[in-house]
Amino acid sequence: MGFNDTCNPGLALSLRLGCLGKQENFSHRRKKKKLLTRGDQSLTLGSSDEPIDLHRKPSSVSTVSLFSNSSVKKERDFGGGGDEDDEGSHRKKLRLSKRQSAILEDSFKEHSTLNPKKKQALADQLSLRPRQVEVWFQNRRARTRLKQTEVDCELLKKRCETLTEENKRLHKELQQLKSWKLTGSYCMQATLTMCPSCQRVADGSKDSLARFYVPLSSHPSSSAACS
């Protein structure tokens, strides 16, 4: 926490959803071809140095679907378990060490997406499976988005509050002007004349109307227009 998550201020709440990574990260994809088939990756049960990873797409009829949910999960989750304890009867959630987290964090700061090379390098460096590095980056990006969404939310809230306040104030002002008009007190008459060319109130002696006041010197259609 407390990293450069809020480096993108502004209200791009919805826009950002589509722009983070999705497209930008495909350039380095698919460099290798079928070195890893799905079977190789997911169903090789401990036959290589890459631990069990039974996690891909149970939508098709794969080995995964042959197990019950929970048993698959346990096997999958436990499969690998990092470099430490590989024994145990149930899933043991790995807790990344401070060093591992720090290195991942540094790497994330550099670039929030992974390419296969970087993934493998980090995995090697940290004694983790590439899949774990991948998951960490996915979760990290999700956290970043969540945090940014919260920031955006706060900004919108504040903006909403100020607009509500302004709206109230304008209503009040309008009522006041209406009442003046009804009571015939036209002392403001001169100050409320609308300029025909710029559609603004041409003079504003009152502070509340000052924002509509256009200095004659900067008026588009010469100084005579608003007199």
Next chain:
DNA sequence: AGAACGAATCAGGTTACGTCA
């Protein structure tokens, strides 16, 4: 050339474990 397919990766959401008050 273009359709079909598979692999890789993503976002968004969920689950489950570890930690702490």
Next chain:
DNA sequence: GCTGACGTAACCTGATTCGTT
């Protein structure tokens, strides 16, 4: 010791892109 809240690793699902056939 128990419990609920919280953080987060791991997972699921659907979508997208791209290389291969």
